[in-house]
Amino acid sequence: MNGMSRNKAPATADTGRFPRFFEAIRAVHAHGIIVVDPDGQITTLTPEAARLLGINTPAGAQANLESLPLPVRETIVQVNASKKPIIDIYLRLASAEQPSATIKVSAYPLPCHSDQGAILVVDDVEAARKLEHHLQRLDRLADIGTLSASMAHEIKNALVAGRTFIELLLEKHSELELTSVVKRELGRIDAIVSRMLKYAGNHERQFQHLHVHEMLDHSLRLVKPQLDSKSILLDRSFRAAADLVDGNENELQQAIVNLFLNALEAMVPGGTLSISTRVASAALVGHDVRSASPSTPEQIEVLIGDTGHGIEPEKLTRVFTPFFTTKPEGTGLGLAITQRIVHEHSGEITVESEMQRGTRFCIALPLVDNAQARH
Numbered sequence: 001m002n003g004m005s006r007n008k009a010p011a012t013a014d015t016g017r018f019p020r021f022f023e024a025i026r027a028v029h030a031h032g033i034i035v036v037d038p039d040g041q042i043t044t045l046t047p048e049a050a051r052l053l054g055i056n057t058p059a060g061a062q063a064n065l066e067s068l069p070l071p072v073r074e075t076i077v078q079v080n081a082s083k084k085p086i087i088d089i090y091l092r093l094a095s096a097e098q099p100s101a102t103i104k105v106s107a108y109p110l111p112c113h114s115d116q117g118a119i120l121v122v123d124d125v126e127a128a129r130k131l132e133h134h135l136q137r138l139d140r141l142a143d144i145g146t147l148s149a150s151m152a153h154e155i156k157n158a159l160v161a162g163r164t165f166i167e168l169l170l171e172k173h174s175e176l177e178l179t180s181v182v183k184r185e186l187g188r189i190d191a192i193v194s195r196m197l198k199y200a201g202n203h204e205r206q207f208q209h210l211h212v213h214e215m216l217d218h219s220l221r222l223v224k225p226q227l228d229s230k231s232i233l234l235d236r237s238f239r240a241a242a243d244l245v246d247g248n249e250n251e252l253q254q255a256i257v258n259l260f261l262n263a264l265e266a267m268v269p270g271g272t273l274s275i276s277t278r279v280a281s282a283a284l285v286g287h288d289v290r291s292a293s294p295s296t297p298e299q300i301e302v303l304i305g306d307t308g309h310g311i312e313p314e315k316l317t318r319v320f321t322p323f324f325t326t327k328p329e330g331t332g333l334g335l336a337i338t339q340r341i342v343h344e345h346s347g348e349i350t351v352e353s354e355m356q357r358g359t360r361f362c363i364a365l366p367l368v369d370n371a372q373a374r375h
Contacts, residue, residue, distance in 0.1 A: 032122035036076060038110070040065040049122050052103050053093070069093045072105065076118045079107045090125065101126060181221060191250050209368055210252075212243040212300055216275060219256045226264050233272040240277035240300050244368045247345045252365075255338040259304045259361050262334065265327070266308025266359065274305040280364065298367050299347075305360035311353040319351060 032049025036042055042063040045055065055067050065073060071091040079086055085108040093101050102125045110117035170182060216238070220227075227234060263273050280299050311319065311326065318324045322336040342349045346366050353359040 032120075032124075034068075034120040034122065035110075036065055036117050036120070038116035040116070042067065048124075049120075052101070052122050052124055072120070075105055075107050076120070079109050079118045080116050083109050085109065181218075184218075185222070188250050188253070192254070207246050207248055209244055209246055210249050212240070212245055212252075212277065212302065212365070213238050215249060215253055216256060216277070216302065219253050219260060220275070222257055223260045223264065226261070227273065230264060230267065230271075231269045232264060232267060233270070235272055235274040235276075237274075237276040240279045242279055242298070242367050243277065243300055245300065245345070245365045246368050247365070251341045252345065255341040255363070256302070256304070258334050258338050259363075263304060263306035263308065263359070266306050266310075268308075271307040274303070274360075276303045277301065278303075279367070299364040300367050302363040302365070303360060304363075305358060307358040310355040310357055311351075311359055312355065316351065316353055320349075 031046075032052050033044060033046045034042060034049050034053075035044035042065070045063055050056075053069055053072065055063060065076070068076075069091075071093060075086060075089065075091070085106065087106050089105055091103055091105055093103060104123040104125055106121045108119045108121075110119065166182065166186060220234070220236070226232075260273070267273070278301050280301050315324075315326060319326075320335050320339040322333060339349050342363055342365070348364045350362045350364075351359065352362075
């Protein structure tokens with residue numbers, strides 16, 4: 001990336017930006033340790049080992065050899081019999097209490113020439129696989145970033161001539177209502193392309209106070225042709241008494257329009273697209289209860305629902321995952337980008353869905369308080 005320093009300064013881990021990635025890193029390096037004495041008692045059992053082996057020992061009680069899964073016990077027997085270590089073997093564990101899992105185990109005989117007992121080091125194989133998956137996904141994202149920057153460069157060059165021609169054409173038809181919409185959208189396209197070109201660097205977004213209801217009305221005008229062509233009914237209910245937020249209008253509009261288009265694609269002709277707003281306590285975001293202090297600003301919630309086919313429960317938790325899509329020709333990036341935009345505006349986005357009944361997204365954004373609005 002162009003914005004990365006080439007100086008060989010000590011690297012620091014920014015765990016706030018990629019929390020799941022660094023959780024996987026920590027998990028790979030977190031070894032579980034078990035020590036079994038000659039009497040078959042477990043004298044050392046680290047929390048990581050207990051988690052991986054599914055051992056729940058009551059407080060004050062001491063686990064023994066029988067507490068360990070059978071494959072682990074058999075490994076200890078082999079070490080005791082051979083008096084030689086067993087290094088990096090993979091064991092498949094399965095029980096009624098938890099799903100099957102694969103662990104990596106190294107077992108060593110106890111020192112001091114003891115006839116029994118062993119020291120075991122247990123590693124989580126799944127954590128290593130998750131880390132590899134994260135690295136592969138980051139690599140794919142980097143490739144897409146490079147491709148997007150190249151495409152944006154070509155689009156911006158072509159847009160110069162096209163925008164000049166369209167603006168001259170619009171001047172001759174300035175009385176048409178669509179003129180202002182087209183001019184605004186041309187500017188938005190240019191801003192989006194410019195941002196893509198700057199994305200690799202340390203680009204600071206331009207935030208300003210904006211009214212959510214005006215942004216929603218403009219976004220509805222953009223999808224009106226699709227609404228009309230599919231005879232989709234519109235249920236519009238803006239109940240929020242306050243709608244002033246601090247943000248980038250182009251980005252928020254991109255997120256909203258993406259949700260509108262997804263809703264329209266999910267419905268057959270005659271369906272209903274619903275858009276509503278409300279002011280909610282900062283302690284309530286969607287249906288999740290969150291901690292809040294009296295100084296925490298209120299939120300405006302934008303609810304976008306459809307009467308489409310819905311999303312299967314097993315897929316609902318993955319809809320914001322990059323490259324995951326339920327559409328035959330989808331890219332799996334639309335909702336991931338939408339979530340990123342909302343998070344960059346200090347907001348939250350949630351989703352609920354019922355098969356054959358429809359889907360509803362809720363975007364919660366912090367409102368600008370009166371003191372901020374006066375500045």
